[in-house]
């Protein structure tokens with residue numbers, strides 16, 4: 001007889017594990033299946049794990065703001081002690097520059113002598129949010145979620161690749177693994193991160209979706225703090241739209257620098273998420289590190305390049321898709337577009353509510369599920385995250401969401 005589960009979750013990244021925890025809490029027998037050897041080993045492992053609430057839509061802000069409370073409440077929320085330790089929420093505060101138009105990031109590389117000149121435009125101001133910060137270790141946070149899920153009866157299967165999604169009469173029946181093993185379930189959730197489009201193609205739903213997802217290569221660089229300044233202790237997360245970078249403190253008195261992907265930098269879309277260059281490139285290193293040197297003139301360029309390379313799972317409008325599909329029992333939490341680590345626990349809550357409502361017969365496409373949040377008491381309209389929405393013109397069309 002085949003192994004069975006109430007819900008199979010494709011992936012054990014931070015969002016897949018949070019979805020499992022919320023479903024297991026509601027009494028579902030969950031099974032996360034991941035082709036990697038442990039939880040949080042996919043794109044989650046290299047996440048900058050920044051927690052902030054500035055997004056370009058009301059729904060985006062409401063969801064991220066709700067997320068603050070989960071991270072603040074982490075140990076109590078999970079109700080377990082992980083013997084590996086618990087992830088910590090480092091509340092550095094967050095500063096976001098307000099811009100007036102001209103964008104200095106258009107002068108991107110050091111070949112341009114004027115790169116370090118003042119752009120001439122004033123930054124209008126900045127928004128300071130003291131409750132923001134970052135999570136100390138994204139992989140550990142995911143392991144914490146795994147332990148909490150297991151405590152509620154959920155299971156995890158690693159080193160197991162899903163190669164077929166079985167369905168009949170428009171209803172999910174289960175999955176087949178590369179080993180040939182079949183696992184039966186009536187509910188399946190695609191939380192495959194940068195592989196999300198492959199899973200959707202496997203299920204045959206991609207062509208029906210108005211909003212699709214694809215994988216984008218992203219570099220993050222680490223540099224030492226400027227001399228005489230302890231950035232790890234005294235630095236803040238900064239969203240510097242003027243230089244098209246974001247940066248935050250990192251352990252080892254370092255600064256971690258990511259890109260806001262300005263138009264002048266070519267985007268590297270990756271057709272096969274299992275094959276991409278994991279080395280830091282000279283051109284992107286210069287773009288990001290030199291931009292940070294514009295903001296912090298005492299910063300010195302390190303002699304050795306340090307950092308990580310991974311993939312974003314980007315949707316057409318850089319907003320996530322949290323939705324059901326035309327196949328009964330097939331759901332997705334995808335298109336996290338480089339900005340949904342922070343939302344993993346609240347996304348898990350929303351997915352569990354959505355799945356429960358749909359499995360009880362609600363047609364989410366016609367009558368979108370409304371989710372009442374736990375901490376802020378706001379109501380989130382899950383229709384906002386529909387796969388069939390029009391491209392949202394209010395999006396930043398960037399990692400800022």
Ligand SMILES: Cc1cc2nc3c(=O)[nH]c(=O)nc-3n(C[C@H](O)[C@H](O)[C@H](O)COP(=O)(O)OP(=O)(O)OC[C@H]3O[C@@H](n4cnc5c(N)ncnc54)[C@H](O)[C@@H]3O)c2cc1C
Nearest residue numbers: 011013015035042043044047048049050162193336341342
């Ligand atoms: C470099 C980088 C920096 C980021 N910085 C931030 C940030 O500062 N703040 C923020 O909020 N967000 C950030 N993000 C985004 C955030 O990290 C992601 O949205 C989040 O980690 C995605 O989690 P996930 O569970 O959806 O996917 P993943 O962690 O990618 O997990 C998906 C899993 O699915 C598995 N899988 C795929 N296909 C199969 C298959 N066929 N069979 C079995 N298993 C399969 C994979 O092995 C993988 O482990 C960043 C992302 C990156 C890449």
